[in-house]
Amino acid sequence: GEESSGGEGGKEGGKPITLYSPETPELSKELAAKYEELYGTKVNVNYAGTNVLVNKMMAEKGNPQADVWYGGGGILPFEAAVDKDIITSYIPESAKDWEVVENGIKVKHQDGYYVGAEMFVLGFAYNTELVSEEEAPKTWEDLLDPKWKGKIQFPNPAASGTATLMVLSYMMQHGEEVGWEYFQKLKDQANSIPDSGSGPTKGAAMGEAHIAVGFDFMAYEHQANGETVDFIVPEKTPILVNPVTLVKDGPNPEGGKKFMDFMLGKDAQQILADWYHIPINPEVESKTPLSLDKIKEHAVDLDIDWVNENYDRIRDEWKTKIQ
Amino acid sequence: MGSVVVEKLTKDFSGVTVLQNINLDIKEGEFFALLGPSGCGKTTTMRCIAGFEKPTSGVIRIGEKVINGLTPNQRNCGMVFQSYALFPHMNVFDNVAYSLNVKRLKGSNVLKKMATYTRMLNSRLVKYPKDIEKKVRDILEYVELTEHAKKLTSALSGGQQQRVALARALVMEPEVLLMDEPLSNLDQKLRHTMRNTIRKIQQDLKITTIFVTHDQEEAMSMADRVAVMNEGEILQIGTPTDLYSNPRTPFIADFVGTSNIIPGEMLDPEDGLSVIQIGNQVVKSVSTADKKAVQVIIRPENINVLKEESKEYDNSFEGEILFATYLGSIVRYDIKVGDYTLTADTTYESGKNILKAGTSVKLGVSPERVLLI
Amino acid sequence: MGSVVVEKLTKDFSGVTVLQNINLDIKEGEFFALLGPSGCGKTTTMRCIAGFEKPTSGVIRIGEKVINGLTPNQRNCGMVFQSYALFPHMNVFDNVAYSLNVKRLKGSNVLKKMATYTRMLNSRLVKYPKDIEKKVRDILEYVELTEHAKKLTSALSGGQQQRVALARALVMEPEVLLMDEPLSNLDQKLRHTMRNTIRKIQQDLKITTIFVTHDQEEAMSMADRVAVMNEGEILQIGTPTDLYSNPRTPFIADFVGTSNIIPGEMLDPEDGLSVIQIGNQVVKSVSTADKKAVQVIIRPENINVLKEESKEYDNSFEGEILFATYLGSIVRYDIKVGDYTLTADTTYESGKNILKAGTSVKLGVSPERVLLI
Amino acid sequence: MKWLKRNFTGIGIVKLVIYAFFILFLIIPLLSVFLVSFTNEPINLFGSLISMETLQHTVSQFTHATVDNFKSVFSNGTYFSALLNSLRLSFLVSIIVLIVCVPIAYGIARTKMPFKKTISALCTIPLIVPTFISAYAFIIMFGRAGWVTYLYNSLGGEGFLIDPYSFTGIVLVQVFFFFPYALWPMVATFKVSDVSLEEASRNMGSKSWLTFVTVTFPLAIPGMLSTALVIFAVSFSDFGTPIILAPTDLNLLVVEAYREIAGFFNWGGAAILTVIMIAVAGFVFWLQNHFFKGKDYGALSGKPKQVKMNDNKLLSGSLSVFAGFVVLVPLLAMLTVFMQSIATTWGVDPLPAGYTLNHYKDIFTNSLGNIQNSIILALGALVLSIIIATFVSYFVVRQNSTGLDFMTTVPLIVPGIAFGIALIQTFNTAPLQLTGTAAILIIAYSIRRLPYMVRSTVGTMKSIKGDIEEAAVNLGASTLTAAVTVIGPLMLPGIAAGSILVFITVIKETSITILMAPAEWAPMSLAIFQNILRAEYYSAAAMSIVLVVLVLVLQAIANRFSRKEL
């Protein structure tokens, strides 16, 4: 090991920080560059899918390589990571006084294992060449309208955390029996149920689907690239924070903490906003039509404990119940 | 029908001429041998006839038909390959039955065709019909391989493999049969049996046969006519006795059986016999030549090795044994006569001693046995 | 050093016994021939000595050393394979130089090793050292392949390929040289040259040599001793003359040169000669046997075909020509005598007619030429 | 003692080294993942060897081991149907691929087919494209808004020409994009066959096609089956295609395994599924060995024969047309990918909305280092696999080392992510801390892609008769020298075929790369993956095109080089 050598960090230069991030590589790179510019410490970014990164951290448990982990399409992987014993608690100063749940949205872990850096809204992306804004569905029930038959894509709950979230939140609100009925119908509406969370939105952009279930930023990023997609926030829908956290026994914990502080600061939040994410810091303005204020009344109350308890069961039942 | 005519055949391999102006006229049902030193182009000639090499120029006809343009399978030439070319994925029986299977594919009904295909791919799935079975069995018996019928060819000895190759070509009863040293790996006993077998089948079916052998005894005993080749050219074509008695060049004389070849000079004839000066001796011969510088050719078996002078022979020399080689039924002596070394063969008689090197002997040769070229 | 001793060698192939209790004791520098019909186990014996087949039981020694456990490359046995086994990716020169390259790999320094390796992979990259170059050139000249040195082996004729195989084994000057029908694809002229070449190299280097041939003339003329095999067993070992004159069994008599073998019954001796009843005739012989039912063996060349009765011979029969075969220097007759068909060889004299089938002849055989087994 | 003596020859040592290599880098890591299926937690095997603490931890992990995972997997009916679906898919794909490849391989190896060079070059392209890119390209062509569908509909067709989101769709993508895995080894097999056998058949009256069916083809069967195994495994373990194209009612085993591990971090379940997959591979492997035991025909004999090209115009012409048709689909897909790479966006319309070269500019400003890394890593893996594969096929064919044969086949079927995790888990700590080095990356690549090479070289090796090697040994060469100087060069066609496969698949490898590539060694495939990750399909497409061009250029260089040398 190389733990013995190296400084305390924080000063000019200092021991480099390793960031694991599944978010857009360019975005993560920008964050790292900004940090280096401000504090002079090098930040090594490792990107891969959330799943890969979590698996990697699990495999590295004997000798962890990462200090900070940012992002994962919402809090679910982080909740799981607490059980896997690969992350540890740290809450930056600026988030010390946050409630655990604000406006029905869990913004940090009760024991401080993670803290939200931005907001994700689960909603509908639609291809603007195929669907007008008026026609577009406004509620989850609208998706069952026969006119969308064969024109919808949503991610596969047997594979994607985003999709499991959709299923769980619906069940929490309407009960399981109604829920299974709903999803059986929804499944019959779909023309494809890809494994990846971003797949459906991509499908809508390509014209393969009229309507796709996905997070807000996916649609807005495509839109910024010039694709003909837009996003609808359903009437009641799950809204989640995308957290940042400290890796357990990382090589440079001090650096990691400082980086987390930085993530909630204005500089980092501005970068997130520039990438069409909804910043958690209200002082920073979003680039998308959405902002914390505008979306909070859409949020359904999510009982994260219930989610954690029932996650595996619902997923397994999905595989058997939905044909 | 089955005559083979080769006209002005020439073959180059990337610029090097391997065959030059080959002309053959092989009659229907004839047994024709190609004889020549290693690398002279025998195999290449055969391969041109069989259609595996494209002649650089020249015409090949079977019967009346020019076959230059035909593919090998349209020529109906059976061939025994010098390298055997046995199918390693088939057992002996299947190898031999191959051509019979192929024949069965022609014109028969679809069901039969399917069955034959399947059999060719895996003979355990579809049985052989009686007639094929019988034919193959018979030919295997001829070549003494009955007990090896079910073996893969890789589990056979060299000679056994060669016999499979032979059987495979014989069983197809082709119009023209080409055999490239088909007996080279067999022992003498088996060679004799095989020669008879081949001869018998060939005569029964009147197959025009071209045969390459390195063994002039074989060529002499089997062939109706023999062509002697050297360096891509045909030197002489004739019946065996013809070639043996009247070789056109010393090369042929030497190649068709061992010969003593000595340059000499013609003197005036005496008593109707030619007289030739060799060194400081003279030799008489019944044959004549119309030039002065001649080659005198005497076969080893025509030199009689005697203990004492004999009046019986018109030609008589003194010599000294240099070396004796025991060849089974004969003993071959190298004998120094004047400046030359002659080879003489004598019948070996068990009990009698072989003459030791250094022994002085008398040699007698009758003028009928002295050839001039 | 170089003697080869084989004791109680047995070899099975998946249960089938191919060699049975083979015992050989080959002296250092001896030239030893294995003779036997196709499939009798000659190649297998060789392969056991070379180390390519594991004997089922038995001991093999070279010099004093038991070599059963050694890998083939530790045995220093050169081998000419019946299948040639040329390296198809190398040209003639590289094929022949292979063993010299390998030798160079041993003990030399790393740089040299690297160079040699590279040369073995691609001889155009690293030049041959002078000594290897010379050795290979010399041996190629011996086998008359100098002009083909740069050809790929696939561009050679069958006989040329065989000569490459021969050169490749000779050049390594091994302790023991194993040759499996090394001359079978060569014409008679070349065979003679090659025999002398092999003999010369073998005697110069005193290489113990084991030689398989299908040609008893070859075995007889080259070998110091010959072993006759049949069906996986050794029947007799002896010098060539020994085998020819005193074959232990009719099989051997027949195999080592053609023989007439006739069953007969011993009568009482007369004038110190054995008398044997065959059908309604009697034959006299100088040899004796201590049983009643005997095999009478007469070589074809010892049967004299006469136009008229001759007092010269103690044994004299009447016969009728059935068939005549012209074999170059001799004419072979199949002759009907009583119930038997005998084979007789006579020297062919050009000009004289070959006797026609149906001709009545007298046969004379001297008692010294009649063998009893 | 005797054993030591027997094996302590040059070749014996090589064999030991190869065994050690596989045990260390394949068996132990996989074993440790398998153990996870009982403990549900990562295990540190090597660490336990040097540290008491780790050892105690490991022991306590084992005391808490359960078989719950097994119970839940085997009681879950979906896995059984997933297994059946996977088998159905792989068998179908293998058979179609064999049928498609035989004529093309024969055409390339043995005829003077027109456009041979072009077709050969085009036949490597499908391999270079990452599966998800090809699957997306397929959607862009045949999807609802695809241009082929558009053409088809404007010609009066209804709905899809081919439904990409179906079993058929998956089969087609796999066939058209995986066939080169079988093609190149098959070409090698045809190249070394003995022509005089075909001549013998022709001579006995067979037409050329009959000769092909009854002689050429059966002789190539051992080599062909060896490669069919590759196709089977590649199809069986491919998840890129089904994850994008599989209809919801079609569950496949790999996809399930991938979901277990990637979606739910359920190593236990994934480990069991991996074991099942290995068992299936083992069964197919056994099947192949069982039916073709002792059928190594050794066509290339010690009586050398020249390979002659078939110049029958009709035959080579139609082969050329057929091959052209087969490469047409991947070619159009590539064209689609190319269009995508120069598109600003590409939505519902049959053509992109606008055109730009910015994606390429990005690559050349940002990713040149990645290209360089890719080449170095791939070359490293290539050299390692050539060396190992040559010896492995030698041991397999000449010494009947079935164990080694199977061991080198296993990586085909182990999902990349599972193998990557296994390696990290095993080599993340002292005494063998190798993660984060280029070395382990190269080793991982080699092991993972070695099977392609081994299958190909085993096929070629089987057609070389034993007498040639015996002659070398008889001339004094050690088995090792004989293997290097005689067998090696004769296997060149097989090695060349394997090299194409190894090099290309290493260059496009992602699953291990993502897990194990250290930042300073990040290769091209990682960059493509990241682009996909950020939904930058257009850049990913551009990168794929760059990759294709790169491989084609390298291949052309290699061809020229080898033609001069050999």
Ligand SMILES: Nc1ncnc2c1ncn2[C@@H]1O[C@H](COP(=O)(O)OP(=O)(O)OP(=O)(O)O)[C@@H](O)[C@H]1O
């Ligand atoms: N691998 C094998 N499996 C089974 N039988 C075999 C195998 N190799 C050889 N045989 C058999 O063993 C016997 C002896 O073979 P061997 O090659 O030694 O004969 P040979 O005396 O060299 O004959 P030839 O003069 O024809 O070359 C033959 O009958 C052959 O069929």
Ligand SMILES: Nc1ncnc2c1ncn2[C@@H]1O[C@H](COP(=O)(O)OP(=O)(O)OP(=O)(O)O)[C@@H](O)[C@H]1O
């Ligand atoms: N493909 C080829 N390329 C170049 N030269 C060749 C090729 N094939 C044969 N030759 C040469 O052509 C000549 C004649 O070869 P061919 O095989 O016809 O000889 P052969 O008379 O059958 O000899 P053998 O009795 O030794 O079999 C030889 O010198 C040989 O080296």
Ligand SMILES: [Fe+3]
């Ligand atoms: Fe002979």
Ligand SMILES: [Mg+2]
């Ligand atoms: Mg020849």
Ligand SMILES: [Mg+2]
């Ligand atoms: Mg033999």
